[in-house]
Each structure stands twice: as structure tokens, then as C-alpha cells.
Amino acid sequence: MDYKDYYAVLGVPKTASADEIKAAYRKLVRKYHPDVSKEADADARTKELNEAYGVLGDPEKRAAYDELGSAPYRQAGEGGFRPPPDWGAGFESFGGADSDFFKDLFAHVGGGRRRGFQMRGDDSYAVIEIALQDAYAGAGRTISLRVPEADASGRVITRERTLNVTIPKGVTEGQQLRLAGQGQPGSGGAAAGDLYLEIRFAEDRRYRVEGRDVYQTVPVAPWEAALGAGIEVATPSGRVTVAVPADSQGGRKLRLKGRGIPGTASAPAGDLYLLLEIALPPANTPRARALYEQMARELGFNPRLDPRTGL
Amino acid sequence: MNGEQPIRAVPLDEAALTLDELARACAVEPGWVVQRVRTGILLDGTGDAPEAWRFTSVDLVRARSLLRIERDFDANEEVAALVVDLTEEVRRLRRRLRAAGL
Numbered sequence: 484m485d486y487k488d489y490y491a492v493l494g495v496p497k498t499a500s501a502d503e504i505k506a507a508y509r510k511l512v513r514k515y516h517p518d519v520s521k522e523a524d525a526d527a528r529t530k531e532l533n534e535a536y537g538v539l540g541d542p543e544k545r546a547a548y549d550e551l552g553s554a555p556y557r558q559a560g561e562g563g564f565r566p567p568p569d570w571g572a573g574f575e576s577f578g579g580a581d582s583d584f585f586k587d588l589f590a591h592v593g594g595g596r597r598r599g600f601q602m603r604g605d606d607s608y609a610v611i612e613i614a615l616q617d618a619y620a621g622a623g624r625t626i627s628l629r630v631p632e633a634d635a636s637g638r639v640i641t642r643e644r645t646l647n648v649t650i651p652k653g654v655t656e657g658q659q660l661r662l663a664g665q666g667q668p669g670s671g672g673a674a675a676g677d678l679y680l681e682i683r684f685a686e687d688r689r690y691r692v693e694g695r696d697v698y699q700t701v702p703v704a705p706w707e708a709a710l711g712a713g714i715e716v717a718t719p720s721g722r723v724t725v726a727v728p729a730d731s732q733g734g735r736k737l738r739l740k741g742r743g744i745p746g747t748a749s750a751p752a753g754d755l756y757l758l759l760e761i762a763l764p765p766a767n768t769p770r771a772r773a774l775y776e777q778m779a780r781e782l783g784f785n786p787r788l789d790p791r792t793g794l
Numbered sequence: 795m796n797g798e799q800p801i802r803a804v805p806l807d808e809a810a811l812t813l814d815e816l817a818r819a820c821a822v823e824p825g826w827v828v829q830r831v832r833t834g835i836l837l838d839g840t841g842d843a844p845e846a847w848r849f850t851s852v853d854l855v856r857a858r859s860l861l862r863i864e865r866d867f868d869a870n871e872e873v874a875a876l877v878v879d880l881t882e883e884v885r886r887l888r889r890r891l892r893a894a895g896l
Binding site for chain 2: 508509512518519603605606608623646647648649650651653654657658659660661662663665676677679680681686688691692693747748749750
């Protein structure tokens with residue numbers, strides 16, 4: 484197990500004061516905040532920072548960590564390392580968010596919760612990414628989580644746990660799914676916490692989602708827009724034939740009622756909006772050029788003409 | 795562990811959280827939540843009695859974001875609320891930009 488240097492993660496010397504550690508953490512958190520960061524690895528760095536600050540920002544945990552020094556952890560664990568009673572408390576156990584090193588620290592916590600003391604398990608959080616189509620149809624997902632568990636001697640060990648989760652249809656971005664009793668185990672016979680899964684839609688350039696409404700850009704040929712046409716469109720819920728009204732211009736919105744994300748007991752289905760985009764055929768053959776030239780001659784069309792002034 | 799019965803995930807919005815459940819999900823005292831509902835930062839400052847409060851996904855994500863900013867930067871609750879409001883707006887605008895292909 485590689486020792487993880489939390490001081491290096493925060494870029495401070497081992498002698499740094501609590502205030503210096505806090506200042507370094509804040510500066511880096513601002514730099515790597517996923518919503519503002521231009522860095523590619525912002526998410527991973529943020530997790531690392533939180534892990535480091537979770538230990539160094541707490542005097543007791545820091546002392547225990549310092550005592551550990553850079554000795555290989557497995558030996559330290561057998562020896563004088565005495566983690567404070569709440570070691571590992573307050574850390575969020577996102578599936579796989581913590582480093583192996585951290586897990587190993589975690590695994591050596593003995594008697595972290597006093598026996599005979601009843602305490603409900605903590606809630607856990609994770610983010611799950613699904614395709615928009617999954618929100619239409621519902622989906623099955625297998626997720627793995629790490630769960631600390633007390634072994635026979637009362638030491639806490641970490642175990643990989645796999646859950647098969649049925650994601651109901653009609654979920655929306657940012658929605659939290661609650662899996663009752665699937666969080667951290669309780670102690671002293673108390674109930675386990677809950678697991679919350681946050682829904683994110685995988686990036687898909689074809690669609691824009693707002694709540695339950697879905698927007699999709701559909702290219703149409705000039706004659707389809709001008710003359711009207713029945714066109715076939717691949718929507719998130721499958722292929723549908725849509726009537727483009729005659730005299731449509733680019734930017735026109737066609738609403739397909741109820742074809743957005745399906746409704747649930749508490750919310751009606753969203754709508755699907757098709758945004759028409761006029762796609763011009765290339766003038767890359769003599770025939771195509773001739774047709775464009777004919778339109779230019781015979782239609783007398785000036786798109787910049789102001790109908791009110793005639794200029 | 796595989797091959798077991800799939801666990802049904804319940805969208806929070808169909809089984810909204812009570813005050814105590816939200817506090818537990820954020821690992822804070824209920825008083826922290828009450829204070830932020832009273833000042834209109836959560837639940838748009840509903841006038842209902844606390845036992846009638848119900849929190850959805852949006853509230854939970856928001857509460858957890860507020861807590862992070864308050865803790866990370868020792869920010870007071872109004873500043874944290876402002877940061878979280880702006881963050882939500884930025885995310886919304888980014889989604890629109892992406893959709894516009896920019």
C-alpha cells in the first residue's frame with residue numbers, strides 16, 4: 484500500500500499550522516471546484532483535496548496521521564497506531580471515491596463505535612450517470628459500493644458490495660433516488676442509513692433537457708420547410724413521423740405533447756420540442772449550381788428586405 | 795452478492811424527506827435546516843409549520859451544496875446561498891450552451 488502524503492496534496496509543509504492548512508485547502512478548492520475549473524482532472528483533484536483536508540483539518544486525525552509517518556501502513560497498523568474513536572466519521576463514502584490508502588486507514592479502525600451503543604448508520608451518496616433513453620424506459624444498473632463492516636473481533640473492515648438497482652422510468656437530471664437501508668450499517672443493532680443516488684444524464688449533443696421537457700434540433704431540406712413534408716425523426720422514445728407545416732422557417736418549434744420524459748405519480752410527462760434547422764444542399768455540381776441560379780433569377784427573394792420600408 | 799433481487803430506487807420526489815430526514819441526510823442538526831427555511835434559502839421560505847415541510851431532490855442537493863460552501867469557506871449563510879444560486883444558474887446556462895452547440 485502506497486503511503487499517501489496529504490501534506491503534498493495540499494502543498495503545505497508538515498509543520499504547517501491549522502490556519503495555513505485551511506488556507507491552502509480553500510485556495511485549491513476554489514481552483515479545482517468542478518463548476519468553475521478549467522482543469523481536466525478537477526473532479527478527481529477535488530476528491531483528493533477533500534480526503535486530505537478531512538484528515539489534516541481535524542487535529543485528532545492529523546495527530547494520528549502524523550504518528551503514522553511514512554512507515555508502511557500495514558506495519559503501523561499492527562503497532563502503535565491508535566486512530567481516534569471517530570476516525571472515518573463524516574467522510575462521505577461515494578462508491579470508490581476514497582483512495583486505497585484511505586480505505587486502508589479505514590480498515591484499521593478498531594472499536595470506532597463503542598459496542599452496545601446504538602447508532603443509526605450514516606447515509607451514503609453516489610452519482611449515477613444514465614442515458615436520456617434510460618429515463619424514458621427505466622433501467623437496471625449494477626453499482627458497487629464500499630461498506631465498512633465490523634468483523635468478529637469488532638475491527639472495521641471494508642467490503643465491496645454490489646447492488647442491482649432498478650431505476651424507475653421518468654427520472655430527471657439531478658433527481659435523488661433513495662435506497663432505504665442501503666447506506667452505512669448501524670451499530671449496536673440500530674438501522675442502517677440510506678443510500679442516495681443522484682441522477683446525471685450522459686452528455687448527448689442531440690438533446691437538451693429542461694426538467695421533463697426535451698429539445699431536439701432537426702435538420703430539414705429547404706423544400707421540406709417550404710412545401711411542408713412528413714419527415715421521420717429519431718427521438719429518444721423511438722422513431723416518429725412528424726408533419727412539417729408548409730412555409731416553416733428555421734428556428735420553428737414543433738411540439739410533440741407528452742413525448743418528453745415520461746410522467747410519474749407526482750409529475751406529468753414532459754413534451755418534446757423539435758427545433759427546425761434549414762440545411763442547404765451544397766452547390767457542388769453544375770446541376771446544383773444551375774438550380775440555385777434559377778431560384779435566384781426567378782424568385783426575386785431578398786431575405787434582408789424590410790417589409791415595412793421596402794428597403 | 796450478484797443475482798440477488800434488484801433493489802427498487804425510489805425517486806425522492808415521490809417520497810419527500812421530512813425535516814429530520816433532510817437533517818440526517820446532510821449530517822446537520824435540524825436547527826440548521828429550520829434556520830435556512832426561515833430565511834428563505836430553502837423551500838422558498840414556506841410559511842408552513844416545520845412538521846409539514848417536505849424536501850425534494852432539488853432541496854437536498856441545494857442543502858448539501860450550501861453546507862459545503864459554509865464549511866469550506868466559513869461563509870455565512872447568505873453568501874453561501876448566493877454562491878449556490880449562481881452555481882445553479884451557471885449550470886443551467888451551460889446546458890443551454892451545450893444544446894446550442896457552442
